[in-house]
Amino acid sequence: MNFIQKINRGLLVAILPLAFTACKKDQKDSSTAPTQQSTIIVENVLKSQPxxxxxxxxxxxxxxxxxxxxxxxxxxxxxxxxxxxxxxxxxxxxxxxxxxxxxxxxxxxxxxxxxxxxxxxxxxxxxxxxxxxxxxxxxxxxxxxxxxxxxxxxxxxxxxxxxxxxxxxxxxxxxxxxxxxxxxxxxxxxxxxxxxxxxxxxxxxxxxxxxxxxxxxxxxxxxxxxxxxxxxxxxxxxxxxxxxxxxxxxITGIFTPLSPVLVVVYNGIDNPIYKTGELDRNQGLTPLAQKGNADTLAAYLKGKPGIKAVYVLSAPNTKVLLPVIGSQPGGVVSQQLTIGQGDRIAIATMYGFSNDWFFATTGNGVDATQKGDISGSIQLYDDGTAINQFPGAGITQFNLAGTPLKESQPITAVPNPNTFTTLPGISNIIKVTLK
Structure with missing residues (x-):
């Protein structure tokens, strides 16, 4: 008996509450410094369980x-x-x-x-x-x-x-x-x-x-x-x-989609998305962490000093990046970037079946000119704005038809094991590559 069902991806996402809005915003730096092209690729590589x-x-x-x-x-x-x-x-x-x-x-x-x-x-x-x-x-x-x-x-x-x-x-x-x-x-x-x-x-x-x-x-x-x-x-x-x-x-474990991915290219400033130990800045990270909607934060960041480009990347047809389901590969998004020396990249995407967890680049992002797998720079964080429940089994989780219960705590890394479960390693959930 095979409990990992064959899922029609189009139908699944049509009924998923996690059907986030997608947008693409790109503000180019007017500097005349030499630039180069790079491509960022983000994949949901989680081998999901039912x-x-x-x-x-x-x-x-x-x-x-x-x-x-x-x-x-x-x-x-x-x-x-x-x-x-x-x-x-x-x-x-x-x-x-x-x-x-x-x-x-x-x-x-x-x-x-x-x-x-x-x-x-x-x-x-x-x-x-x-x-x-x-x-x-x-x-x-x-x-x-x-x-x-x-x-x-x-x-x-x-x-x-x-x-x-x-x-x-x-x-x-x-x-x-x-x-x-x-x-x-x-x-x-x-x-x-x-x-x-x-x-x-x-x-x-x-x-x-x-x-x-x-x-x-x-x-x-x-x-x-x-x-x-x-x-x-x-x-x-x-x-x-x-x-x-x-x-x-x-066949027991983790199942989660990833929301459309926020990608920010910046220069001369700290990570513009978040900082651990601080409260959510109320600039749009809460909608991303609780509902998977990055549009508010993307709109806020566009045009701010030091911000060179902002993107929200949605998977074709599905918008969310589904995990690996049986023999079906996980979702993947990519974006070509124009970068220069000193540029840095930060990303953020919601752990879809949570109350307010999000994956993001650690510290002050990554050097935009480097190449290869940068998944080691990604960590899972708790936004501190909603009371946590068992991931994928919470009545107030937005993407399981719930309404998050508010709290106000500093942003912290999600421990593993945590109060609820033991997660796979980060690189077994999300893969980020610069080419």
């Missing part, structure tokens, strides 16, 4: 089962439209498992309000299709007789006529909102004393990115009506979550 978060859960005993009367909790972040999925074995069966219907349990209502309370009704019981079902009980013989069928929901009775209570009577799921896009999902084994009493096995959970309203992994753990895959059988038959956990970890 899952924003994933993990495992288990009981507290040894073995780590969740016995009747016991519970376990999962903490996760999510943006509007994202959902949490999980899978755990109906322990006293041959190959049954509990999971919500894909894509998972929704955690916000249509208005973007967090959902709290009992969401047990969304849990279903599923037959993995790899074993003939015996009557569920502690006496089930494992592994049992092999079968080759697709995953199907068990709704009252299984294929062999064995009876089951609704899954919501056996597992209780409760959502609690902790604030700032963080939730806790508690799973309680409520099967004790019922005709379907059973332990629950260690399990796995996941949250898919949503891009332009489309989940990147709408069937993260299984697909109803299709054969089991990626290690789910180990959970359904033996309660072993190790193989499926390894698989979902391999």
């Amino acid at each position: 899952l924003v978060e994933s993990g495992t859960f288990q009981g507290s005993g040894s073995p780590a089962l969740i016995l009747p009367g016991q519970a376990t909790s999962i903490q996760f972040s999510a943006a509007k439209g994202e959902a949490i999925s999980f899978a755990t074995m109906y322990g006293w069966s041959n190959d049954l498992f509990f999971a919500p219907a894909s894509p998972g349990i929704q955690v916000y209502d249509n208005s973007g309000n967090p959902i709290e309370g009992d969401v047990s009704a969304q849990i279903k019981l599923w037959d993995n299709g790899t074993r003939i079902n015996q009557k569920p009980s502690a006496n089930v013989s494992h592994p049992g007789t092999a079968d080759v069928k697709n995953i199907t929901e068990v709704n009252g009775t299984d294929a062999q006529g064995n009876s089951y209570l609704p899954a919501s009577k056996l597992v209780k799921a409760t959502l609690k909102y902790k604030g700032n896009s963080v939730f806790t999902l508690t799973l309680e084994n409520t099967s004790g004393g019922t005709a379907n009493e059973t332990p629950l096995s260690p399990g796995v959970w996941s949250v898919s990115y949503i891009v332009g309203g489309t989940l990147q992994s709408p069937n993260p753990l299984y697909t109803a009506g299709q054969p089991t895959a990626n290690g789910l059988t180990n959970i359904a038959e033996a309660g072993d979550n190790t193989p499926l956990a390894a698989y979902i970890e391999s």
